[in-house]
Amino acid sequence: MRDHPLARRLLRGTTALVLAFLMAPMLAVVVLSFSPTELMVLPPRGVSLRWYEDFLTAGRWVLATRNSFVVAIATTLLATVLGTAAAIGLQLGRFRGKALLVTLLTLPLVTPYIVTAASMYFAYSLAGLAGSLAGLVLGHTVVAVPFVLMAVLATLQTFDANLLRAAASLGAPPWAAILRVVVPNIWPGIAAGAVFAFATSLDEFVITLFLAGPGQFTLPRQMYASVREFLTPTILAAATLLFLCSLIFLLASEALRLRSTRKTQP
Amino acid sequence: MMRRLLAPFVALALGLCAVPALARDLTIVAGGGALQDHMRRTLFATFPGGPVVDTAYDYNVGPIRAMVAAGNVTWDVVMVEAPDLVRGCEDGIFERIDWSVVDRGKFMPGGATTCGAGAIGWGVSVFYDEARHPNGPSNFVEFFDTARFPGRRSMRRGARMTLEIALMGDGVAPADVYKVLATPQGQQRAFAALDRLRPHVTFWTGGQQPIELVNSGEVAYAVGFVGRVANGIRAGARYNLRWSTLLYAYDSWAVVRGSPNAAQGMRLIEHITSPAPLLELTRLWPINPVTQAVAENPDVRARNPLMMSNHTAGGLEIDTEFWLEHGPDLEQRFASWLNR
Amino acid sequence: MRRTNWLAALLIAPLLLLILGSFLVPVGLTLFRAVADREVAVALPDTRAVLAGWDGQGLPPEVAFAAVARELAAVLEARRIGDVAQRMNFERTGLRTLLLRTARAGDRLRAPYAESLVALDARWGQRDAWLMLQRAGGPFTSLYLLRAMDFTRGPDGAVSQVAIEERLFQTLFLRTLWVSLLVTAICVLLAYPVAYTIARLRAPWSSVALTLVLIPFWSSVLVRTTAWFVLLQREGPVNGALVGLGLLDAPAQILGTRLAVVLALVHVLLPFAILPMHSVMTRLDATYLRAAASLGANGVQRFLRVWLPLSLPGVAAGGAMVFLLAVGMYTAPALVGGDRDQMVTWFIANFMTRDVNWGMAAALSAYLLAMSGAVIALTRILTGGTVQAGARA
Numbered sequence: 001m002r003d004h005p006l007a008r009r010l011l012r013g014t015t016a017l018v019l020a021f022l023m024a025p026m027l028a029v030v031v032l033s034f035s036p037t038e039l040m041v042l043p044p045r046g047v048s049l050r051w052y053e054d055f056l057t058a059g060r061w062v063l064a065t066r067n068s069f070v071v072a073i074a075t076t077l078l079a080t081v082l083g084t085a086a087a088i089g090l091q092l093g094r095f096r097g098k099a100l101l102v103t104l105l106t107l108p109l110v111t112p113y114i115v116t117a118a119s120m121y122f123a124y125s126l127a128g129l130a131g132s133l134a135g136l137v138l139g140h141t142v143v144a145v146p147f148v149l150m151a152v153l154a155t156l157q158t159f160d161a162n163l164l165r166a167a168a169s170l171g172a173p174p175w176a177a178i179l180r181v182v183v184p185n186i187w188p189g190i191a192a193g194a195v196f197a198f199a200t201s202l203d204e205f206v207i208t209l210f211l212a213g214p215g216q217f218t219l220p221r222q223m224y225a226s227v228r229e230f231l232t233p234t235i236l237a238a239a240t241l242l243f244l245c246s247l248i249f250l251l252a253s254e255a256l257r258l259r260s261t262r263k264t265q266p
Numbered sequence: 267m268m269r270r271l272l273a274p275f276v277a278l279a280l281g282l283c284a285v286p287a288l289a290r291d292l293t294i295v296a297g298g299g300a301l302q303d304h305m306r307r308t309l310f311a312t313f314p315g316g317p318v319v320d321t322a323y324d325y326n327v328g329p330i331r332a333m334v335a336a337g338n339v340t341w342d343v344v345m346v347e348a349p350d351l352v353r354g355c356e357d358g359i360f361e362r363i364d365w366s367v368v369d370r371g372k373f374m375p376g377g378a379t380t381c382g383a384g385a386i387g388w389g390v391s392v393f394y395d396e397a398r399h400p401n402g403p404s405n406f407v408e409f410f411d412t413a414r415f416p417g418r419r420s421m422r423r424g425a426r427m428t429l430e431i432a433l434m435g436d437g438v439a440p441a442d443v444y445k446v447l448a449t450p451q452g453q454q455r456a457f458a459a460l461d462r463l464r465p466h467v468t469f470w471t472g473g474q475q476p477i478e479l480v481n482s483g484e485v486a487y488a489v490g491f492v493g494r495v496a497n498g499i500r501a502g503a504r505y506n507l508r509w510s511t512l513l514y515a516y517d518s519w520a521v522v523r524g525s526p527n528a529a530q531g532m533r534l535i536e537h538i539t540s541p542a543p544l545l546e547l548t549r550l551w552p553i554n555p556v557t558q559a560v561a562e563n564p565d566v567r568a569r570n571p572l573m574m575s576n577h578t579a580g581g582l583e584i585d586t587e588f589w590l591e592h593g594p595d596l597e598q599r600f601a602s603w604l605n606r
Numbered sequence: 607m608r609r610t611n612w613l614a615a616l617l618i619a620p621l622l623l624l625i626l627g628s629f630l631v632p633v634g635l636t637l638f639r640a641v642a643d644r645e646v647a648v649a650l651p652d653t654r655a656v657l658a659g660w661d662g663q664g665l666p667p668e669v670a671f672a673a674v675a676r677e678l679a680a681v682l683e684a685r686r687i688g689d690v691a692q693r694m695n696f697e698r699t700g701l702r703t704l705l706l707r708t709a710r711a712g713d714r715l716r717a718p719y720a721e722s723l724v725a726l727d728a729r730w731g732q733r734d735a736w737l738m739l740q741r742a743g744g745p746f747t748s749l750y751l752l753r754a755m756d757f758t759r760g761p762d763g764a765v766s767q768v769a770i771e772e773r774l775f776q777t778l779f780l781r782t783l784w785v786s787l788l789v790t791a792i793c794v795l796l797a798y799p800v801a802y803t804i805a806r807l808r809a810p811w812s813s814v815a816l817t818l819v820l821i822p823f824w825s826s827v828l829v830r831t832t833a834w835f836v837l838l839q840r841e842g843p844v845n846g847a848l849v850g851l852g853l854l855d856a857p858a859q860i861l862g863t864r865l866a867v868v869l870a871l872v873h874v875l876l877p878f879a880i881l882p883m884h885s886v887m888t889r890l891d892a893t894y895l896r897a898a899a900s901l902g903a904n905g906v907q908r909f910l911r912v913w914l915p916l917s918l919p920g921v922a923a924g925g926a927m928v929f930l931l932a933v934g935m936y937t938a939p940a941l942v943g944g945d946r947d948q949m950v951t952w953f954i955a956n957f958m959t960r961d962v963n964w965g966m967a968a969a970l971s972a973y974l975l976a977m978s979g980a981v982i983a984l985t986r987i988l989t990g991g992t993v994q995a996g997a998r999a
């Protein structure tokens with residue numbers, strides 16, 4: 001089954017151009033971050049690590065990195081546990097309205113971020129959570145948890161739920177059944193969800209802008225502030241490091257995907 | 267099972283919640299930047315009442331309101347703009363200044379209000395690069411005269427200050443600006459003046475932008491913060507700063523309501539507005555203190571020719587009450603104009 | 607059976623509670639805030655009660671004058687006057703001065719108040735101020751929802767458009783809609799051939815191409831927006847290249863234009879369009895195409911009659927996802943856009959943190975939410991199924 005040669009050439013050309021468009025800005029940032037001067041020009045006139053040095057020695061960037069990782073780790077833990085539990089529950093239960101429940105739980109994905117952020121700011125202020133790291137973790141968890149839920153639900157599709165029901169009905173304590181039977185079988189899905197959650201939290205900006213306290217800068221927030229105030233290649237060094245993180249996430253998620261497909265297709 | 271699984275997270279959440287509740291150092295918040303670095307050394311570090319932590323904010327009062335509403339006050343003393351001070355005082359966002367702790371008599375007229383103690387003045391005025399433009403506009407009528415003074419202009423994106431400038435550019439005397447701007451005809455006139463200038467204007471949103479626009483030559487004449495322009499001049503830039511076009515206002519120190527360190531905060535305000543530490547600060551930075559003894563100190567004035575306090579006589583003080591009343595309306599109208 | 611359901615409920619409950627408490631209730635509160643009117647009821651309860659019984663003809667009775675004088679002085683003293691002053695001043699500019707002047711006069715006012723208040727400020731002698739106070743008694747108001755669409759209500763309750771020089775939000779919503787639709791259209795048009803080609807490439811090329819989509823997909827939105835901010839600078843690489851190639855005589859102002867906003871948004875959102883299409887297309891059964899070919903269909907027919915209809919759910923899912931994300935995007939327009947490129951999101955943020963007018967922020971959010979809801983509903987109707995919200999998948 002083949003396309004017309006001319007059509008195929010046209011399609012491949014378009015695809016190459018689009019993929020180049022997608023990759024070029026990021027590659028440019030990586031190259032520019034090694035610029036020896038403040039001038040950001042291509043091609044670069046030399047190579048220097050001074051902006052990385054600046055990143056690692058400037059207190060605010062280090063602090064922002066620390067905040068970002070603290071929040072991302074806490075968010076990942078919370079989202080992974082809650083999301084996995086709920087996904088197993090959804091798979092186990094036999095009741096009506098499951099689809100509605102899933103829609104409800106994944107609603108944060110399709111709600112405009114700015115509305116979510118504004119609403120959280122209103123409500124968390126009343127609850128005393130605005131301006132605290134706890135509030136920030138809660139906010140990030142809300143937008144990260146649907147990814148965990150969906151990743152684990154997808155893996156569970158391939159897992160024989162009868163096995164679990166059997167274990168549960170044979171008198172095995174339910175938590176033992178879940179921990180010994182389910183989790184070992186679906187861990188690639190759980191891990192993939194966790195990677196999603198971590199990446200989402202690390203990337204999150206708008207909710208952070210509203211919910212974070214004045215001193216609580218995360219990497220995206222610090223980048224945004226720096227871009228608006230004073231554009232230096234240090235921002236590009238930060239961007240490159242974040243880009244590196246995203247490559248790691250991609251590798252991890254692909255590895256997990258391969259693992260789970262191999263598992264389900266023996 | 268659930269309990270065992272959830273226990274670490276409950277503990278984690280509690281741990282995170284508990285952080286702000288811990289006893290903390292007295293916290294003071296200002297606009298940041300190099301000025302705050304100097305304030306830290308001369309004002310905050312010299313406070314005899316104990317350690318002071320300082321942090322920066324962007325003058326948006328939303329977060330302060332949120333923390334007061336939530337009863338989770340993590341800032342004690344804040345530097346605020348005049349309209350935010352007045353509204354915040356009416357709303358009970360700021361504590362009343364304890365004038366038995368802070369000496370009321372040391373401030374310039376208007377520097378001591380119910381909830382605020384005068385901190386420093388700031389202003390905007392026309393400046394340009396003399397190397398590029400030997401003869402630039404010396405007043406707002408000339409700033410609006412694009413035939414005699416061709417080239418791009420830059421002004422702040424927003425109604426406040428821009429509308430006053432537009433009226434003065436249309437020939438209204440500074441003393442009459444707010445009277446005229448309060449009338450529908452006056453507002454019409456201001457926007458009509460802006461209409462004429464619009465093809466030549468680049469609006470800025472951050473204080474560093476006008477400096478960069480003028481440095482790069484993208485803009486010939488800009489209205490920018492005098493403090494930043496003065497620092498540029500001290501660092502060797504050849505700016506002509508037209509003091510006759512000054513619009514200025516004073517920021518104040520206020521104590522956030524419900525601060526557990528309110529009493530200590532009052533003592534800090536008394537310290538950082540007293541002449542001795544402020545005199546030290548004037549050696550490092552050309553500030554515009556509201557403390558009379560320092561603002562009118564002939565030595566300080568002579569030492570800092572670029573100090574705004576030397577030039578306020580010919581300038582226009584921004585009318586706080588006017589902007590509290592007309593701000594929401596005129597800002598929306600400005601946004602509407604900008605988007606047309 | 608029942609025991610399993612109990613276990614299931616126990617497992618779902620924590621997440622449900624979290625989403626309920628920290629997402630659904632907050633969003634509900636926002637919707638409520640868009641119509642809530644509590645400032646007058648909280649600050650001036652007696653005045654409100656007296657005015658509730660007023661028929662709106664002539665002037666209210668002396669008790670209303672007395673109540674407003676007493677209560678305004680009291681809330682000024684208690685420092686709670688700011689909210690009600692802002693609420694009334696938003697209804698009509700100038701009412702703030704009226705309320706504050708009256709509050710400050712406090713003790714100097716003497717009975718009969720109907721005379722002393724009018725002597726203090728003639729506006730107390732006109733019906734309009736009283737009508738507006740009466741109408742602000744709550745508990746609900748259409749003020750914010752109307753203003754967020756450039757409408758206003760006169761003292762007599764008649765709805766009209768605001769003066770032409772103050773109209774803003776209709777333009778803003780139309781612009782947000784237009785830019786989002788444009789970006790969605792561009793993304794779909796670019797994504798379709800890419801997804802098609804990748805789906806039909808042989809290994810390992812298909813994996814390589816897919817990775818090149820996944821890399822930007824996984825990278826931070828802010829990193830990518832920042833990249834455009836740097837690249838599009840006047841002295842930046844894009845201008846440098848254009849001038850170097852002789853396409854431009856001098857560096858052009860690209861940053862701060864609509865072009866920059868669309869460029870950055872397309873770049874940020876394109877992977878969200880490609881991936882759902884790709885996942886649908888890889889699952890398309892090639893036997894259909896072979897069957898079509900064996901029935902004598904040529905390439906164009908095969909594509910139009912078989913491939914296109916079968917891949918439409920992916921197009922709908924990708925398009926909807928791009929639109930939903932574009933509508934709520936704050937960073938890109940704020941960073942690379944200019945004076946005429948601000949979107950609704952920018953004003954929501956501004957009303958929240960700068961103006962502290964939560965009613966307006968809530969009303970704008972409500973409309974944005976309605977816009978997204980409409981798109982989701984439309985997609986569901988078009989595809990006859992659920993929108994796969996799998997943004998990162």
